[in-house]
Amino acid sequence: MNIRTRIMLTIIGIPLMLGGCSGKNSTNNNKDSEITKETQAAASEETMVSVQDYTGEGYALPYGKETNKIADDHLAQIEEAALNFFKEKYKTDVTVHNVVGAKDGATVFVESKGEPHFYTYAVVPIDAQGKKVKTEMIWADEFQVENAIKGGLYHMIFNEEFKKLDNYLESVAAYGQVTGKTEEALQNAGGQGFMAPYYFISMTDEELAITPVYDLYINNPDESVENLRKAYDETQFNPENFFINIQYFMADEESEPNKEIFNGIVNELEEMTSIPRGSYSLFLNDNFIDKQSADGTKDNSLEQSFPDYIIKD
Structure with missing residues (x-):
């Protein structure tokens, strides 16, 4: 997947990457996997809810109706598989928040316990015809999970810089004119790494500065900050x-x-000097979010993003 496609999928949403076993191949399909605003805007108004009321209820993935029922019947088995998977492969204890049926599988949304803090997901294959869950074949998109952990590590080791960003974003919302996603929405329909009500962190596979931090953490999860x-x-x-x-x-x-x-907000971000370094994008949406995709961007959204990021270096 090229860098632009990775960025667009990460900023706008990644439902195609969550879609069961087929997700293993979707990460390589540049044209098919890039989600456009026109596609999002086609969502029925019946699926729109106020963002303050959205908790992730109603979140759905393509072709998941049948597998969702099977997953519901095997929730304990799926949860145990996810807990063991992240503990064994990524040395991380997680909490399972939501299990959503998808094509040929179920997507399991998890949140790390403690720090580094992040949200991510795994996929448990499901044999819909035989009504069996294949927990022994659980898998995750390695790029996505590793970057989720790296984002959490970034927030942890640059805590002071992110605290200043958090304070600013919260002060903007404190005026009462704008708001963010609920914590429940992040837990049940997130999965995009380090996430807060007003922002999330993402990176390309060429972000190398954090790599030795990640390696040290994986080798010793108890390493000091x-x-x-x-x-x-x-x-x-x-x-x-x-x-x-x-x-x-x-x-x-x-x-x-x-x-x-x-x-x-754009002007103030451009003037700030003590917030974390990186490329900043900004979206301002109306009040409504699509409960099936957990996405709020629409034709009327205001946006400053690719290629006109606010750069802090």
Whole structure:
């Protein structure tokens, strides 16, 4: 997958990568997997709910109706498989929040316990004809999971810089005109790495500065934050490979995305010097989110992103 496609999938949403066993191949299909705004805008108005009310209920994946029923009958088995998978392969304890049927499988949304903090997912194949779950064949997209952990490590070792960003984004929402996703929505329909109500972190496979930190963590999950920070390779950092994706929603159901608010946030982000380095994108949506895709971007959304990121280097 080329870098632009990875970025677009990560910023807008990744339902095709969550779609059961077929997801193993979808990561290589540039044209088929890139999701356009036109496709998102085609969602029926009946699936739209206020973002303040959205908890992930109603989230669905393509061709998952039948496998969803089978997964419901084997939830304990699927949950145990996911817990063991992340503990054994990624040395991480997780909490299972949601299991969603998909084509030929079930997608299991998990959240790490403690730090590094991140959300991700695994897939348990399902034989729909035989009504069997194949927990012994559980798998995950390695790029996605590794980057989820790396995003959590970034937030952990640059805690002070992210605290300043968090404080700013929360102060904007405190005025009451804009809001973010609920914690329940992140837990039940997230899976995109380090996520907070107003933003999430993503990166390309060319982001090498965090690699020695990741390697140290995987070899010793109990390593101190101080030693993890020392392992970070500043010389390898390139802001074009590290993304902080900010997304707000209008708090009022009747309000269209406000250009004055949007431009004000852009200007303030451009002037800030103490927030984390990287490429910043900003989306301001109306109040509604598609409950089936957990996506709020539409034709009326205001956007500053690829190729016009706000660069902090």
